[in-house]
Structure formats: C-alpha cells, structure tokens
Amino acid sequence: MTDSWVNLAGRLGSDLHLELAGSGGRRAVLIRALRDAIRDGRLAPGTRLPPYRSLAADLGLARNTVAEAYAELVAEGWLIARQGSGTQVAPRTEPARLPRVPDMPTRLATPAHNLRQGQPDAASFPRSAWLGAARRALGAAPNEAFGPGDPQGRHELRRALAEYLARARGVRTTPEQIVVCSGFAHALRLLFGGQVLRGPLAVESYGLAFHRSILDAASVRTVPLSLDEGGALVDELNDLKGVRTALLTPAHQFPTGGPLHPQRRVSAVDWARIHNGLIIEDDYDGEFRYDREPVGAVQGLAPERVLYIGSVSKSLSPALRLGWMVLPEHLLAPVLTVKGQREAWASVVDQLTLADFIASGHYDRHIRRMRQHYRSRRDRLVAALAANAPHITPTGIAAGLHAVLRLPPGTEHSTVQAAVRQSIAVDGLATFRHPAATMPAHDGLVVGYATPPDHGYGPALEALCRILPPGESTPLST
Numbered sequence: 502m503t504d505s506w507v508n509l510a511g512r513l514g515s516d517l518h519l520e521l522a523g524s525g526g527r528r529a530v531l532i533r534a535l536r537d538a539i540r541d542g543r544l545a546p547g548t549r550l551p552p553y554r555s556l557a558a559d560l561g562l563a564r565n566t567v568a569e570a571y572a573e574l575v576a577e578g579w580l581i582a583r584q585g586s587g588t589q590v591a592p593r594t595e596p597a598r599l600p601r602v603p604d605m606p607t608r609l610a611t612p613a614h615n616l617r618q619g620q621p622d623a624a625s626f627p628r629s630a631w632l633g634a635a636r637r638a639l640g641a642a643p644n645e646a647f648g649p650g651d652p653q654g655r656h657e658l659r660r661a662l663a664e665y666l667a668r669a670r671g672v673r674t675t676p677e678q679i680v681v682c683s684g685f686a687h688a689l690r691l692l693f694g695g696q697v698l699r700g701p702l703a704v705e706s707y708g709l710a711f712h713r714s715i716l717d718a719a720s721v722r723t724v725p726l727s728l729d730e731g732g733a734l735v736d737e738l739n740d741l742k743g744v745r746t747a748l749l750t751p752a753h754q755f756p757t758g759g760p761l762h763p764q765r766r767v768s769a770v771d772w773a774r775i776h777n778g779l780i781i782e783d784d785y786d787g788e789f790r791y792d793r794e795p796v797g798a799v800q801g802l803a804p805e806r807v808l809y810i811g812s813v814s815k816s817l818s819p820a821l822r823l824g825w826m827v828l829p830e831h832l833l834a835p836v837l838t839v840k841g842q843r844e845a846w847a848s849v850v851d852q853l854t855l856a857d858f859i860a861s862g863h864y865d866r867h868i869r870r871m872r873q874h875y876r877s878r879r880d881r882l883v884a885a886l887a888a889n890a891p892h893i894t895p896t897g898i899a900a901g902l903h904a905v906l907r908l909p910p911g912t913e914h915s916t917v918q919a920a921v922r923q924s925i926a927v928d929g930l931a932t933f934r935h936p937a938a939t940m941p942a943h944d945g946l947v948v949g950y951a952t953p954p955d956h957g958y959g960p961a962l963e964a965l966c967r968i969l970p971p972g973e974s975t976p977l978s979t
C-alpha cells in the first residue's frame with residue numbers, strides 16, 4: 502500500500518488524512534493509520550466512521566480487511582460498535598492504556614451487551630439495608646474503634662462471620678481463627694507475596710488469569726491439575742513432587758462450574774494429611790446454588806489442613822473489598838505478622854457495617870433474594886438456548902453467576918470474534934486456561950448472567966444466540 506491522502510469529507514463531514522504507508526499487511530496498515538488518527542485527535546471521540554463497505558470502496562480494499570480492522574480497534578477500545586448506530590470513535594482519550602488480560606484476544610470498552618462473568622448485579626446492591634446497618638454500626642461503635650486498627654480485623658465482624666460461615670457454609674471456626682482482608686486477591690498477595698506460603702502450588706487447569714498473574718508476580722510456580730465434570734483430578738497431586746499446597750474451587754469449579762466430587766473432597770484432604778500439605782479453598786460464590794442444597798466447605802472436613810477464603814465480591818459487591826480467611830492455627834501468627842507489616846486494612850466502618858448486616862439477618866435475606874433473581878436469569882438463559890440453539894449445551898448451571906456454553910470443536914475463537922463484532926462482551930474458555938495445562942482444550946463461552954441490567958438481559962440473550970455456531974459440542978473430559 503502506498504502513502505495516500507484519503508478524502509472522507511462526504512462521509513465524516515471533514516477531510517481525513519490517513520497515512521496508508523508502512524510495512525505489514527493491508528489490515529495492519531489500516532489499523533495503524535486509524536489508530537494514529539484517533540490518537541492525534543484527527544478523529545475526535547464520538548466521530549462516526551463510514552460503513553466499512555464505503556471505506557473499503559474509497560480505499561480500494563476488500564470489505565473484510567476494513568471490517569477486521571474495525572473489529573480489532575473495537576477490541577482495543579479505540580472504537581465502539583453499536584447496533585443500529587454504526588462504528589464510532591470511543592469516548593475515552595487513551596483506551597490503549599486499558600489493562601489487557603493475558604490470552605484474551607478481544608475486549609470491548611463499552612459493549613452493548615455485557616455477558617462477561619465476574620460481577621453480581623450492581624443494581625441489586627441493598628443500598629437502604631446497608632445504610633441502615635452503617636447507621637446502627639456507627640452509633641454503637643466504641644471510641645476505640647476509631648483508633649489504630651487491628652490487622653486481624655474487628656472482633657464484631659469476626660464473630661458474625663464465624664457464626665454465619667458455620668451455619669451457611671459448614672466451616673468449623675472460632676472468631677480467633679479469622680483474619681479479615683479485602684478479598685481473595687488480597688489474601689493471595691498476603692499468603693504468597695508475604696511468603697507465608699511458597700510454591701510450587703497446584704492449581705486447576707482452568708482458573709482466573711488475574712489470580713495466576715498475582716502468583717506469577719510473587720514468583721510462585723503453579724502446576725495445573727486436570728479437570729472433568731467432577732472438578733479437579735486431585736489424585737494427580739500424589740504424583741507432583743515437591744507440591745504441598747493446592748488451590749481449589751470445590752463448591753463450584755471456576756469457571757467450568759461443577760462441584761468437586763464427594764470422593765475427591767475426601768481424597769484431597771487425605772493427600773494434605775499424608776503429605777503435611779495444605780488446601781486453599783476459594784469459596785467465591787458458594788451461597789448461590791439453585792437446584793439443591795449448597796455444597797458445604799471442604800474446610801469442615803479438616804480445619805487444620807484447609808485455609809478457607811471468601812469475600813462479599815459475588816454476594817454483595819466487589820467494590821466493597823471485604824473478605825476473610827479462616828486459618829489453620831499454625832498459620833495465624835505468620836499471616837498477622839505479614840498483614841501488620843505490609844498491607845492496608847479494610848475500613849473499620851465497612852467492617853462494622855458488614856458485621857451488623859450479617860448479625861441483623863440482612864445478609865441472609867439479601868442472599869435469598871439474589872438466589873431467586875440469579876436462578877431466574879439462569880433459567881432464561883437455558884430457555885433461550887433451548888429455543889434458539891438447542892445443539893449448544895450449557896454446563897455449570899446448577900450454581901453461581903455464570904454458565905459455560907460448550908461449543909463445537911474449533912469454533913471458540915471465531916465465536917468470540919463474532920461477539921466483538923456484535924458488541925457483546927463475553928470470554929472464551931481459552932482465557933481461563935493455564936498455559937501449562939496438558940488436558941485437552943475445550944471450546945466454550947463463559948457467560949455471566951448477573952451483570953446486564955434487567956431491561957438489557959433479553960436483548961443480550963438474543964444477541965448471544967445469534968452468534969452461536971452450528972455443530973455439536975463435546976463434554977469436558979481429560
């Protein structure tokens with residue numbers, strides 16, 4: 502491609518100089534030229550780009566080349582695509598600085614339909630009940646609460662959590678074994694960044710890339726365990742020389758969705774007992790189980806061998822940054838030492854508010870209400886698939902705030918690309934796969950059904966069903 506002035510006056514309302522020069526294929530050159538034009542401000546935020554057919558004709562390029570360039574710039578956050586109103590320059594000034602999640606080919610800055618997993622329904626945050634709890638908590642707090650904090654966390658909250666976790670999750674603990682933190686990610690940083698625990702660490706072959714990056718940053722080598730419908734194949738632990746710690750999501754494997762098979766729960770605990778090992782239990786959404794009773798915590802089987810971690814990120818909001826660790830006795834002092842030295846603590850006002858919120862029964866009521874809400878969202882997803890894409894199997898649907906749609910082999914990447922073109926934010930399973938995993942890769946979409954607002958959920962499901970490929974999917978197996 503040669504250097505060329507492209508006059509888009511008729512389409513943009515002003516001249517646009519696109520520098521279509523340089524190395525690389527036509528698509529890469531066009532992407533670079535558009536990106537430069539946006540960065541320089543020659544294409545201002547909100548500017549509507551010509552339909553890709555017209556631009557292709559103006560530039561003498563294939564339509565696909567322009568369509569792919571637009572899709573890539575949408576994925577990078579420079580452009581936004583809205584159904585009915587075409588493609589526009591994104592309002593953000595420097596979208597390229599948005600963090601890119603490893604392995605993720607595509608991200609949308611402002612999707613029309615957000616089906617990405619990870620968030621509860623923000624509109625359902627119990628504002629007035631939380632406000633009431635904050636008012637009561639502040640009124641009742643002794644003056645010493647506003648002095649220097651205790652790195653272990655407020656005793657009011659640890660007392661409320663000990664009672665709640667025993668009753669609702671089968672955790673065996675006293676308030677003295679609980680350390681308040683700001684969530685699972687903070688707990689990982691304390692434990693491994695603070696060198697309370699060291700690698701190598703066994704993890705599940707599919708998990709959150711963000712958590713792997715925290716472990717990488719702490720120079721912890723992670724060793725993937727294979728998975729099937731019964732969760733992690735914990736027997737593999739016996740063959741892993743030097744591994745004494747395993748991180749599992751037993752109540753609801755993240756993201757594939759099954760509970761750890763009862764026999765494997767026992768085997769995991771046996772392994773830890775025999776090898777003087779430790780299981781880290783990530784109980785991120787254990788309360789949200791729809792078709793039968795919640796699966797209790799593995800910690801209840803062996804409190805001295807399991808370090809249990811939970812947070813309010815799925816039950817209330819990830820913005821609160823409140824979580825808890827239930828520690829085996831021997832880890833309490835080392836964790837408190839690290840936390841006292843290095844870490845910011847959760848706000849005492851928020852801790853006291855959560856303590857009141859739990860003790861007054863509001864937390865249980867909120868969970869019950871949200872369980873119904875998410876179950877109905879889950880049911881609508883299943884019904885939409887049955888009606889529009891019956892060949893696609895949704896799995897992991899008995900619990901949680903997301904489901905995995907199994908896709909025909911080889912179709913995940915193109916489906917995720919199609920989602921981007923339709924302005925649907927959704928992740929493929931590959932995003933969650935451990936880079937060293939040896940189990941067969943599976944094609945799938947991880948669909949979060951909690952995030953869209955009520956009025957947007959139906960359209961989001963319709964948009965999703967439109968991009969699903971034909972063909973049969975395969976079950977998760979090793």
Ligand SMILES: Cc1ncc(COP(=O)(O)O)c(C=O)c1O
Nearest residue numbers: 684685686755783785812814819
């Ligand atoms: C697998 C998994 N574990 C834990 C969490 C909770 O993380 P945090 O408490 O750091 O918000 C999440 C996200 O909410 C998650 O997806």
